[in-house]
Amino acid sequence: xxxxxxxxTTAGNHNIPVGSGLFVQWTSDTAxxxxxxxxxxxxxxxxxxxxxxxxxxxxxxxxxxxxxxxxHNAEVLxxxxxxxxxxxxxxxxxx
Numbered sequence: 352x353x354x355x356x357x358x359x360t361t362a363g364n365h366n367i368p369v370g371s372g373l374f375v376q377w378t379s380d381t382a383x384x385x386x387x388x389x390x391x392x393x394x395x396x397x398x399x400x401x402x403x404x405x406x407x408x409x410x411x412x413x414x415x416x417x418x419x420x421x422x423h424n425a426e427v428l429x430x431x432x433x434x435x436x437x438x439x440x441x442x443x444x445x446x
């Protein structure tokens with residue numbers, strides 16, 4: 352069964368499939384990227400407000416939790432650090 356990271360955004364929750372693994376890149380306080388080992392043609396671009404390395408750690412903790420949870424718990428919520436916001440998530444093709 353597939354597992355998903357459930358990331359709260361200002362527009363509602365967004366699910367990202369964990370697949371065979373994800374890794375996170377924090378690029379600035381307004382942008383992050385999530386790459387999937389299962390999809391080599393695109394990544395998820397997160398538009399953020401005041402994000403820090405703590406948000407990267409929160410996403411990584413949710414990835415670890417998804418790896419060890421039973422199959423019937425398909426969604427793992429990412430607990431955003433206080434004061435940090437994800438406004439939107441876009442699926443972006445590599446160029």
